[in-house]
Amino acid sequence: MLNKNDLNKLLDFTLEIQNIDYDFRQKTLNMISELFNYDNMNFFFYDLDRNDINLCNPISTKTVEKAMNSYIKHYFYKDIFHKAYSSSLNNNLYHNKVITVKDLMSSYNFTQSEYYNDFLRYYDWDNQIVLPLNYNNRQLGVIAILKQDGQNDVTTYEYCLLSKINEIITQSLNMYLKEFESNQEANIFKSSYSVIPTGLMILNYQFSHIYTNDTAKEYCKIISENRNYFSPTKNEYINKIVDLLTSDYHKNNNNEINIDSYTFKIYPFIVSSTYHTIETMYTIYITEDEQPEKIHEKKLINYKLTKRELEIINLLLKGLTNTEIADQLFLSSHTIRTHIQNIYAKMDVNNRTALLYKLNS
Structure with missing residues (x-):
């Protein structure tokens, strides 16, 4: 036809x-x-x-x-x-x-x-x-x-x-x-995971990163700066952190790795490759460890402490004396003693030792 x-x-x-x-x-x-x-x-x-x-x-x-x-x-x-x-x-x-x-x-x-x-x-x-x-x-x-x-x-x-x-x-x-x-699934994935408060990284079987959300990038940048890593590009400071993970993961076979004040939890998963073979990839969730000050603030929420009283407690935890606290806050020693007495009354303690024990228990 x-x-x-x-x-x-x-x-x-x-x-x-x-x-x-x-x-x-x-x-x-x-x-x-x-x-x-x-x-x-x-x-x-x-x-x-x-x-x-x-x-x-x-x-x-x-x-x-x-x-x-x-x-x-x-x-x-x-x-x-x-x-x-x-x-x-x-x-x-x-x-x-x-x-x-x-x-x-x-x-x-x-x-x-x-x-x-x-x-x-x-x-x-x-x-x-x-x-x-x-x-x-x-x-x-x-x-x-x-x-x-x-x-x-x-x-x-x-x-x-x-x-x-x-x-x-x-x-x-x-x-x-x-x-x-x-492409639609990939875009939905990237859009949703780029803004979650948990850091997310995906590594291939060679432990090379193929996806990093915004939170993970920020965490890697902070760690790199704290360790004085030279990082002119984003990929370089991310690769530095991945190198640390790789070394610790293969050395200790540990799925939870701590770097500075961050916890990296590693979860392997299996995918089918382009050539119909099976490959192992890794999803890594990154969370920021709670700082002692934040933990204490949670404990102190029921005591109705003022912002100034919370500042003084954090300085007490660092071991500063009343005079040192007064100098740092530009207040008189008498004012600091008054604030501390108010803290003792609100938290039902009589001295600094009892206060520190209550905070750390």
Whole structure:
């Protein structure tokens, strides 16, 4: 049925559709329009989580906006082809590459339908062709072609060429959706984990980092600065910390490693690699160890101490004398003694030893 010129068109179509990197549906419709001179086409994605067709941001070629809005709001579920995707669909018809009105009903019944009389005729459309895009029994989407009143029905030649086009689009759409879904999952992962208060790192089997969220970057930077590591780039100071982890993990076979005031918990997990082998990767959660002052503040919350009294307690914990505390806070020794007596009263202790014992118990 197809001549050499048609085969060349299909080859060009195949090469062009494989190079689409964004806006797959719109570019595909434009390519079909150029090939067949169709003016009005719609492209719908299926709801990939369900078995029924869903209006996932429908797009069209030259279909007037008023007609498209009317279709979405009122006529989509009255479309005779909508029934073609219900459970009552004939299995043979389901696997067709091209479905026409005649596959579903007689011309008479079609012209009597509400969909035809109230929608198609209003916009001078007389016929409709559907290309169901199904890959391995998975419904990916559908392309609807609307023919103007007076245009011929689908010819055998047209049917044959559209069938081949369907196969090409379906293959490419399947790959496009896989990549889209994969990128979407990765973006959701990065967006959510970049802002959590826990540091997160993912290392490959060689212990090279492949993902680090913002919190983990900040922790690694603080550790590097405290250790005077030279780190002109982010990756360099992250690599320094990863080197410390690697050394300790392989030396002691310990899944919980402490570096300065941070705890790194390492969890191995298994993934399938590109070459169908199994690889071990590592998820690392980083938490900041609570500082003694923060722990004491939690213990002291019920004593209703003032901010100044909390400052004095922290200085007492460091072993400073009353005179040293007074000098540091620019207060008189008498004022410091008064604050300390108030602290003793609130915490029900009589001296500094009892206070320190209560704080550390």
